[in-house]
Amino acid sequence: RLEQQLAEVKVLYKQKYGADVDDEEDDDVQRDEDGTPWVQTVGTGVPSDQRVCRLERMLSEVKGLYKEKYGQDVDLEYDEDGTAWIETVGTGVPRDCRVERLEQQLA
Numbered sequence: 001r002l003e004q005q006l007a008e009v010k011v012l013y014k015q016k017y018g019a020d021v022d023d024e025e026d027d028d029v030q031r032d033e034d035g036t037p038w039v040q041t042v043g044t045g046v047p048s049d050q051r052v053c054r055l056e057r058m059l060s061e062v063k064g065l066y067k068e069k070y071g072q073d074v075d076l077e078y079d080e081d082g083t084a085w086i087e088t089v090g091t092g093v094p095r096d097c098r099v100e101r102l103e104q105q106l107a
Contacts, residue, residue, distance in 0.1 A: 063075070
């Protein structure tokens, strides 16, 4: 009886996942000490675009030359006294859409 149930479970597994439970021919699947299957993925992350890297280096060099010549950072704004300003523009604290929905439901 137990062997029959095991056979049924194996059939259901094959129908659902398309693989035999007893097959161990998949070389990518490894198992840890508990027997849990896992697949190791190794990579270098998102490939970098060398053109973008080169343009960023060139931009950095130009900014450095500008600062050498004029004594000011090109990314900052200066007033008539030479004081650097950083402008921050925003809409305030972002609202949570869930809060808005709750307020509408309560109204």
